[in-house]
Amino acid sequence: xxxxxxxxxxDGKVAVITGGARGIGGATARLLAxxxxxxxxxxxxxxxxxxxxxxxxxxxxxxxxxxxxxxxEANVARVFADVEAHFGRLDILINNAxxxxxxxxxxxxxxxxxxxxMRINVTGTFLCTKHAVPAMERAGGGAIVxxxxxxxxxxxxxxxxxxASKGAVRLMAKTDAxxxxxxxxRANSIHPGFIRTPMLEQALSKHGPLENVIAGMAxxxxxxxxxxxxxxxxxxxxxxxxxxRYVTGTELxxxxxYTSR
Numbered sequence: 001x002x003x004x005x006x007x008x009x010x011d012g013k014v015a016v017i018t019g020g021a022r023g024i025g026g027a028t029a030r031l032l033a034x035x036x037x038x039x040x041x042x043x044x045x046x047x048x049x050x051x052x053x054x055x056x057x058x059x060x061x062x063x064x065x066x067x068x069x070x071x072x073e074a075n076v077a078r079v080f081a082d083v084e085a086h087f088g089r090l091d092i093l094i095n096n097a098x099x100x101x102x103x104x105x106x107x108x109x110x111x112x113x114x115x116x117x118m119r120i121n122v123t124g125t126f127l128c129t130k131h132a133v134p135a136m137e138r139a140g141g142g143a144i145v146x147x148x149x150x151x152x153x154x155x156x157x158x159x160x161x162x163x164a165s166k167g168a169v170r171l172m173a174k175t176d177a178x179x180x181x182x183x184x185x186r187a188n189s190i191h192p193g194f195i196r197t198p199m200l201e202q203a204l205s206k207h208g209p210l211e212n213v214i215a216g217m218a219x220x221x222x223x224x225x226x227x228x229x230x231x232x233x234x235x236x237x238x239x240x241x242x243x244x245r246y247v248t249g250t251e252l253x254x255x256x257x258y259t260s261r
Contacts, residue, residue, distance in 0.1 A: 007243040011036035014087040014139075015240070016080070018042050018070050018128055019097035021049035023197035024147060027229035028094055028236050029053075033061030035237055037092065040083045042068035070097045070124030080131040090135035092240045095125040095169065096147040100203055101161045114161045121165035125172060129187075133180065141184030143240040146173045147232075148189040150255040170251060177249030186248035188239050193255025194218070194226040222257035 015032045019025040020041035026048070033039045033056040041056075041063055043049045049065040056063040064086065066079045084090050101117035102109060125146055136142030151159075152166030169189060176187035194200065194217050204213045218225045235252045238244050253259055 008237060008241045009036050010092070010237075010241060013037045013091040013240075014040070014083070014089050015092035015094065016040045016042060016083055016090060016128070016132065017094040017096060018068065018124065019147075020094075021045040021052055021065075023199060024192065024195060024229045024232045025094070025096040026052045027233040028096065029063065030056055030059075030061075031230070031233040031237055032092070032240070033063055034059065035241065038062040038087050040064060040066060040087070042066045042070075042079060042083075043097070044069060068097075070128055071119040073127050076127045076131050080128070080135065084135045084138075089139040090132060091139050091142045093128060093132040093136075093142070093144045094147065094236060094240075095128055095145065097121075097124050097128075098147065098165070099162075100159055100199060103159050103203070106160045109161065117161035117165050118168075121162070122168045122172075125169050129172070129176060133183075133185065136185050137183055142186075143244075144173065144176060144185065144187040145236050145239050146170065146187070146189045147236075148173075148191050148251070150191050150193045150253060150259050152189065152191055153251065153253070154259055174249045181248060186239075186244075188244075188247060188249065189251050190232060190235050190239065191251050191253040191255065191259075192227065192232045193221060193253075193258045195232060196226050196228055200226075220258065221255060222260065225256065227254065227256060 015037045017029045020029045021043035053063045053065045068079045098121045102113045146169040148170045149166040151163045152170040173187045173189040
């Protein structure tokens, strides 16, 4: 058991989690802190972000909240510099911030609607990676995880901008894995299936009674249930810890078997 604990330990590491206030980001912040990391929770949702930080601190972990718009480069540069100054280093970046956007066909979508999704999901991932890499090099290396989706691997007849953005961050991770491998920086993508998050609940509530819609959705994958944020957080811990030290440029799919068809 000592070897297992050592492989998954993040003692001495500092992690930045974008969109870290709730959902997958919040679960990841709590788990990485439990593994020993000092965690920067960054999000636009201040109340929920501070709540997550409070939960981590109450459990004996170390965390702080920063308000961040991932699509604003000046804001990203300032926050990442402040995180490094506050904690003394930066080792882990989880590019989790994202929005779903409008669920309308491509031919009916406005450029503004398209660009809003790309600004947060794709440009945000680019900017955070850009400003994290130099800090990781100063720390001697690091690990990046881009939170994509199973729809970054397969298509679906809805939310076209979201699907395109999730395909983009998958390929960004592969590119960065090759760019920075010799600098001891790993980059991977993780691909959640149907995970019960506030964003999913908000989207599904438009289609009828929430629990009925979720029950129907659960039938779409072989396990016939939807996941919880902690399922994805566990995969992220593997990718950023020494357990995944030889893993870079790849995808970790956690989707209940949806894409196995």
